[in-house]
Amino acid sequence: MGADTGAVVTDVVMETTGLERTYRRGEIEVPVLWDLDLRVTRGEWVACTGRSGAGKSTLLNVLGLLDRADGGDYRLGGHDVSDLDDGERSRLRNHLLGFVFQLHNLLPRTTALENVATPLVYRGVRRRERLERARAALVAVGLEDRADHDPGELSGGQMQRVAIARALVGDPELLLVDEPTGNLDLTATAEVLEILDRLHAEGRTIFMITHEEDVAEHADRRLVLGEGRLHDHATYTEAHV
Numbered sequence: 001m002g003a004d005t006g007a008v009v010t011d012v013v014m015e016t017t018g019l020e021r022t023y024r025r026g027e028i029e030v031p032v033l034w035d036l037d038l039r040v041t042r043g044e045w046v047a048c049t050g051r052s053g054a055g056k057s058t059l060l061n062v063l064g065l066l067d068r069a070d071g072g073d074y075r076l077g078g079h080d081v082s083d084l085d086d087g088e089r090s091r092l093r094n095h096l097l098g099f100v101f102q103l104h105n106l107l108p109r110t111t112a113l114e115n116v117a118t119p120l121v122y123r124g125v126r127r128r129e130r131l132e133r134a135r136a137a138l139v140a141v142g143l144e145d146r147a148d149h150d151p152g153e154l155s156g157g158q159m160q161r162v163a164i165a166r167a168l169v170g171d172p173e174l175l176l177v178d179e180p181t182g183n184l185d186l187t188a189t190a191e192v193l194e195i196l197d198r199l200h201a202e203g204r205t206i207f208m209i210t211h212e213e214d215v216a217e218h219a220d221r222r223l224v225l226g227e228g229r230l231h232d233h234a235t236y237t238e239a240h241v
Helices: 056-063 086-096 112-121 127-140 156-168 186-201 233-239
Strands: 012-025 028-041 045-049 071-076 097-100 174-178 206-209 221-226 229-232
Touching: 012 056, 028 056, 028 229, 045 056, 056 071, 056 174, 056 206, 086 097, 097 156, 112 127, 112 156, 127 156, 156 174, 156 186, 186 206, 221 233, 229 233
Parallel strands: 045 206, 045 221, 097 174, 174 206
Antiparallel strands: 012 028, 012 071, 221 229
């Protein structure tokens, strides 16, 4: 039986228990995540920091159903995703998650409006409704006047705002945000953080990866990924000073 892609009514949007992920390099096994526990509740904004190579991208890929864990349990929107096949995972990802990537991942030579509408294509939404919802998402990030511009005509900050609009267009249960300000100048960083602050105030649930401590401070809760596990930021920082 395929996965029911509707969200189960629960305050826990995302939860892992004993999550593990190991990579092979030839004959060598390299554990990246092990015995990792995480719980994110509805309306919460959680920031995850950690040194380069700690496994932050691996964690985000597993949480975003772009990669599979080797062990442990993972529930997303009330669904146990452990035994889902690739098609079921893809449908669940498209309905429950919105992604904001550091490098935007926008389609070239495609207008901002069409880029934002893209996730709705995979839901079978009719074109007229897709474009109406995409335009509303661009309004939400203050870029309605750039709807007909392609990425080559946008600044880095504007491209990131288009990426946020694309993540929002499907009204996801959870936003997964990967280094949202990593390549931006101070002005664009402030604009992006203002949007994320507003989305959080409106009740959006956000899990964010960042290496910037001042960006992480915007979140409700700060975690550090180290030694394959997630730790409370204050406790971990004190222990590793």
